[in-house]
Amino acid sequence: xxxxxxxxxxxxxxxxxxxxxxxxxxxxxxxxxxxxxxxxxxxxxxxxxxxxxxxxxxxxxxxxxxxxxxxxxxxxxxxxxxxxxxxxxxxxxxxxxxxxxxxxxxxxxxxxxxxxxxxxxxxxxxxxxxxxxxxxxxxxxxxxxxxxxxxxxxxxxxxxxxxxxxxxxxxxxxxxxxxxxxxxxxxxxxxxxxxxxxxxxxxxxxxxxxxxxxxxxxxxxxxxxxxxxxxxxxxxxxxxxxxxxxxxxxxxxxxxxxxxxxxxxxxxxxxxxxxxxxxxxxxxxxxxxxxxxxxxxxxxxxxxxxxxxxxxxxxxxxxxxxxxxxxxxxxxxxxxxxxxxxxxxxxxxxxxxxxxxxxxxxxxxxxxxxxxxxxxxxxxx
Amino acid sequence: xxxxxxxxxxxxxxxxxxxxxxxxxxxxxxxxxxxxxxxxxxxxxxxxxxxxxxxxxxxxxxxxxxxxxxxxxxxxxxxxxxxxxxxxxxxxxxxxxxxxxxxxxxxxxxxxxxxxxxxxxxxxxxxxxxxxxxxxxxxxxxxxxxxxxxxxxxxxxxxxxxxxxxxxxxxxxxxxxxxxxxxxxxxxxxxxxxxxxxxxxxxxxxxxxxxxxxxxxxxxxxxxxxxxxxxxxxxxxxxxxxxxxxxxxxxxxxxxxxxxxxxxxxxxxxxxxxxxxxxxxxxxxxxxxxxxxxxxxxxxxxxxxxxxxxxxxxx
Numbered sequence: 001x002x003x004x005x006x007x008x009x010x011x012x013x014x015x016x017x018x019x020x021x022x023x024x025x026x027x028x029x030x031x032x033x034x035x036x037x038x039x040x041x042x043x044x045x046x047x048x049x050x051x052x053x054x055x056x057x058x059x060x061x062x063x064x065x066x067x068x069x070x071x072x073x074x075x076x077x078x079x080x081x082x083x084x085x086x087x088x089x090x091x092x093x094x095x096x097x098x099x100x101x102x103x104x105x106x107x108x109x110x111x112x113x114x115x116x117x118x119x120x121x122x123x124x125x126x127x128x129x130x131x132x133x134x135x136x137x138x139x140x141x142x143x144x145x146x147x148x149x150x151x152x153x154x155x156x157x158x159x160x161x162x163x164x165x166x167x168x169x170x171x172x173x174x175x176x177x178x179x180x181x182x183x184x185x186x187x188x189x190x191x192x193x194x195x196x197x198x199x200x201x202x203x204x205x206x207x208x209x210x211x212x213x214x215x216x217x218x219x220x221x222x223x224x225x226x227x228x229x230x231x232x233x234x235x236x237x238x239x240x241x242x243x244x245x246x247x248x249x250x251x252x253x254x255x256x257x258x259x260x261x262x263x264x265x266x267x268x269x270x271x272x273x274x275x276x277x278x279x280x281x282x283x284x285x286x287x288x289x290x291x292x293x294x295x296x297x298x299x300x301x302x303x304x305x306x307x308x309x310x311x312x313x314x315x316x317x318x319x320x321x322x323x324x325x326x327x328x329x330x331x332x333x334x335x336x337x338x339x340x341x342x343x344x345x346x347x348x349x350x351x352x353x354x355x356x357x358x359x360x361x362x363x364x365x366x367x368x369x370x371x372x373x374x375x376x377x378x379x380x381x
Numbered sequence: 382x383x384x385x386x387x388x389x390x391x392x393x394x395x396x397x398x399x400x401x402x403x404x405x406x407x408x409x410x411x412x413x414x415x416x417x418x419x420x421x422x423x424x425x426x427x428x429x430x431x432x433x434x435x436x437x438x439x440x441x442x443x444x445x446x447x448x449x450x451x452x453x454x455x456x457x458x459x460x461x462x463x464x465x466x467x468x469x470x471x472x473x474x475x476x477x478x479x480x481x482x483x484x485x486x487x488x489x490x491x492x493x494x495x496x497x498x499x500x501x502x503x504x505x506x507x508x509x510x511x512x513x514x515x516x517x518x519x520x521x522x523x524x525x526x527x528x529x530x531x532x533x534x535x536x537x538x539x540x541x542x543x544x545x546x547x548x549x550x551x552x553x554x555x556x557x558x559x560x561x562x563x564x565x566x567x568x569x570x571x572x573x574x575x576x577x578x579x580x581x582x583x584x585x586x587x588x589x590x591x592x593x594x595x596x597x598x599x600x601x602x603x604x605x606x607x608x609x610x611x612x613x614x615x616x617x618x619x620x621x622x623x624x625x626x627x628x629x630x631x632x633x634x635x636x637x638x639x640x641x642x643x644x645x646x647x648x649x650x651x652x653x654x655x656x657x658x659x660x661x662x663x664x665x666x667x668x669x670x671x672x673x674x675x676x677x678x679x680x681x682x683x684x685x686x687x688x689x690x691x692x693x694x695x696x
Contacts, residue, residue, distance in 0.1 A: 155657030318490035323483030330476035336470030
């Protein structure tokens, strides 16, 4: 059996697994799987509005995913996109409202967009810098620091929306004041929520394709496998950590701005809405199959929209079925990647490396975590 | 702040620390064997749901057992995908977490459709040792808890004993420290690793059930609120030893209990500060312990260099 046939069979088995799980879940709810399928299709494609929703959902996920790729390739496992989206959104909102406050009416729209985008990127990057610094300086595990910082970001946003960025209006849910009209991104497809900001994905995708061909991308790939060799090729641990984290932070921050300026035109507590975690999942799916990120992001967005369709078609199936399917899908694709990598059929560079750079010491020696394992053993034996 | 408030902060700290201790001990085994279970959050929350669901018709003990089995099944799935099929440990851990969060929400919404009142079950009864429980400040915290709390204590002692005295504990440490030489001496790293992961999964499921059956008596989506990740931080902070993990869990439990109850007092600080306080402190302690680990690592490095004898550097 050739590697290609084997690969297709494995991919097919993931699809079958997803379908089986979805069918079982729908049957559990006492509904007809075919009705569910019709609902799924209707939820995604029944009107231009739904198609617009698909884009609005997919683009933020895809941008987060694409900008996370350098970090994942380098073995910098950042789970902090949620928090970085939040900080990007806060910075962008504050800068936009500040500009309006300073210059009043008459600021042209493009100026607002540049200010919003740049400050969003700065906010996200600044918030990504902290875990990068902690990992570089003190070898703090980057998975844990970014996870913890997500909670801190959520708390900061809650406080922000109650205090210095709170709306003057008397509202039930905490929110910022309405952004000036000129700063809002105009609709791309009339009658939908799809705004011209979704075109940004093209820019990010082009930048990503360019980056993929640079020597820096190669060095980062080498770094994940052999930090010492990467040093000879001219990249250090610090440079890799800061560089990749700043890129992912800036990407997530821009998404924060997109969500504020494009969708709600206000800042809400729900601004990140799981985009960060979905972005990570999509990056992992896409990193395993290069070029598949846009597809995976569209699929994730379609699942979310389609699950609402399933819910309204069947009446009994909760829309959280989408989250279960996303989990099964990620599990299945990870398994397939493992099997193909093991049998040597896959392109090894495509798979995210196993090492966690946060625990790789500068000289490529055993990690502090591993060291503390052996230290513990010594103490006790 | 009055003494009654401090007494309830301490009692709350122990309640909040219990699931962290249980899941942390399990993860201690996993990490000692050189593995990482990033799916704890998913195992905990699915365990938390299954516990309430089963307890609602079969009683408390059945709920606890079912939660352990739930964690066990998810851990077995993780073991299969990561260590048999060769998938990435971190990716699969996140996938298990997504699966657990999604499945618990989905099944809960099927069981209690939107608009219906939540199902609640009786929680584990609290102990009352009479005179001991009446000791001011520490009485309710130490002698007025549910049996689950004392169960966690027993578990911590058992885990310590396993590492200290048993062959299995030694094998786990050997596999984690150097799988190749462990294998040369007849230890099977895969088998030991799988066993630790199953222990970790079962304990994570149990920890989830302690959250719901120990104090709340009902499930709600996202009830674990990231505690599975806190467990991972606690295990690093506690350097993977049962005693260290228990201390780390108690510290986090105390901080969370303090921030929950201090909000109601005269200290006027933004409520978000209280909510993020435990996470921020965890991060700070994580930084401090990572730094110490790095120091130790570098220190050992210096010691092992030729030309220097052991006696020149302090132990």
